[in-house]
Amino acid sequence: MERRVVITGMGIWSCLGTDKEAVTESLRMGKSGIGIEKERIAYGYQSALTGIVKRPVLKGILSRRERMGMAEEGEYAYMASAEAFRQAGIDDEFLQQNEVGVIFGNDSSARPVIEAANIMATEHDTQMLGSGYIFQSMNSTVNMNLSAIFHLRGVNFSVSSACASGSHSIGLGYLLIKQGLQNRVLCGGAQEVNYYSMATFDALGAFSMRMDEPEKASRPFDRDRDGLIPSGGAAALMLEEYESAVKRGAPILAEVCGYGFSSNGGGISQPSDDGSVVAMTRAMEMAGVAADDVDYVNAHATSTQQGDMFEAIALDRLFRGRHALISSTKSMTGHECWMAGASEVVYSVLMMQNNFVAPNINFCNPDEYSEHLNLATRTTPCDLRTVLSNSFGFGGTNSALVVRKVQQNF
Template sequence: MSKRVVITGAGIWSCLGTNMEAVKESLYNGKSGIGLDQDRLDYGYRSGLTGIVERPQLKGLLDRRTRTGLSEEAEYAFMASREAFQMAGIDDQYLLDNEVGVIFGNDSSASAVVESARIMAEKHDSAMIGSGLIFQGMNSTVNMNMNTIFHLRGVNFSVSSACASGSHSIGLAYMFIKQGLQDMILCGGAQEVNKYAMSSFDALNAFSVRMDDPTKASRPFDKSRDGLVPSGGAAALVLEEYEHAVKRGATILAEVCGYGFSSNGGGISQPSDVGSFVAMTRAMGDAGVTPDDIDYINAHATSTQQGDMYEAMALDRLFTGKHALISSTKSMTGHECWMAGASEIVYSLIMMQNNFVAPNINFVEPDEYSANLNLATKTVDTEIKTVLSNSFGFGGTNSALVIKRL
């Protein structure tokens, strides 16, 4: 008999704020976290737009040796995980006495790799690299650091699935708990924000160049969109088996009840309305809900011409004439890449807990594909019981999650 899976803790470190309360205020007020990074332009980027993410001050929280092995994204993940565990009522002693797993989405760690190469090119001596950059440069940097810091002894691996990484990490944690293999898993997604991480995307002409007004650059579903804005940070969730949560007296924030996935099987950067449709319908089927039951959809929509178009086609097919409100929080955050699928569950959870739908800001005029969508272009005060959240990535990977209010 399958187990029920609930969320008992959540944490966030993003350009919208560095804790749940601050992010709630930004979401409700439609406040963008996007700005201009002159350092990127000096480095050779076409676009200097990015989410402005504060670096945490870890001195006093972690010892020097631990800090040395933390990549930028692992720093963010530590802060988000710390908040999530605190919210869930999980302290150090509990983590020492009980088996807890960790699954995080992370698909690159560029800064440490670039720094290692620079040292070798200048010094021609591998001894100069040091051990810290080794642990910072691996894709599993987040998992290995969270495992070490929090004494996690359960399932432990990274999910590298492009911009669906964070969503797949939640889906896989949900499946492990649902099958009775773990009682509790820390899961989420993390993304570095430094200039080294995104230069190859800039080379694809994927970024908006609307630099005269950064907060209006990310325009999901809008006819005049000209590309995405890169961003990052980290989001963390404590997923737990329902009876286990009840037994220890935890506050249950929501239930994870559906996970859907698909692959497009086409071009490496080609989105697909069919792939999107399959992931969404599979997630709703797993949750035992229909389009009529969905109150809010956090769309993947990154503000690219093709990506938004294909997702709009799938959303139109499923939800036109239904009551579900749709918005892309990327209009405020930019595209948080490897963390996006996790952060957007956290954003949706915040909306669910506080009875509002955050706006799809910067939407002025629909194109032919978004014209039928029930987009929330202003904050809407409304009860949200059931949420569908979409995440799609390069390589044709698609993920969708359904969460419910209990």
């Protein structure tokens, strides 16, 4: 009999708030976390829009040695993971005595690479770099730091699949537990927010230029959208085998019951409605649910012309005439990039626990592709039992997850 996989703890550090309670309230109020960072213009950006994410203060919480090798996204991931462990009832003694794995989605770290290169350009001496930059700049920086700090001894690797990374991390953790290879895996996504990390995106002309109204700049599915807004932070979810969670009296927040994936096989930045449909269908089939069973779809929609268009086509193919409400929380957060697939599952579970669907804010005018979608444009009271969360990324990588309220028996 296949094992069930449940979420026993969650943590979030984002532009909507730095704990679950604050984030829940922001979601309920449809509050945007997007603002202006003027330094971006001075640095050479076209757009100064960004998610405003508070930097955690870890001095006094972690030792100097632990902080030295931790990049910005690792700091966010530590805070989110600590919150997830607390909710799951997992302390240091438990971690010392039980095997817990860790899989995080994250990008490479731009800041330490650029800072190290600047030092070398000035000093021409590698001994001036110290020992911290190597651990901050490796693509596995989040996993290696979390594993060392929390004494994690299970599976340990990073997922770097563009903006589907956080979702794939949950999907992979789910499969490992479902197949009996692990009992508990900390999964999540993390993304640095500093301007060093986003210049190449700005070069593509991918960012909104609506700088006079930052909170209205992210407009998923709206006809007048003009680009995404970069954002970041971290989200963490404690995935656990159901019987194990029940045995130790852990809180059971929701059940992960389906993971779907696909690749578009086309241009490196070309979205695909077919690829999106395959990922969503595969997730629903694994979960044993049909489109009629889905109550809410957390769309990937980032507020770009092509991306939103192809996802709208895919959603229309699967959900036209169905009751599922659809919204993109990126209308409030901006695009949290490598973190987004994990944070949006956290956002969806918070909605599920509090019986509402957060609005797709700034949706004023539909286009020919979004006009048939059942979009929630205001906070909507709703008994959410089954949620589908989409994440799509550069390179044509697609991921979809089905999460539902826990059922004691199938």
